[in-house]
Amino acid sequence: MHCEKCGVEIEDGSTTCSKCGAEVSATDVKAANAENPVGGGV
Numbered sequence: 451m452h453c454e455k456c457g458v459e460i461e462d463g464s465t466t467c468s469k470c471g472a473e474v475s476a477t478d479v480k481a482a483n484a485e486n487p488v489g490g491g492v
């Protein structure tokens with residue numbers, strides 16, 4: 451993937467750009483889970 455800030459190529463799995471240090475969203479899995487919270491008992 452690439453950094454959205456500087457455009458440098460980022461290693462898959464990294465969460466931050468090694469060049470500019472910006473945070474990068476590796477996957478949208480978290481967002482998907484957020485929309486479907488698990489364990490919402492009671």
Ligand SMILES: [Zn+2]
Pocket residue numbers: 453454455456457458467468469470471472
């Ligand atoms: Zn960057």
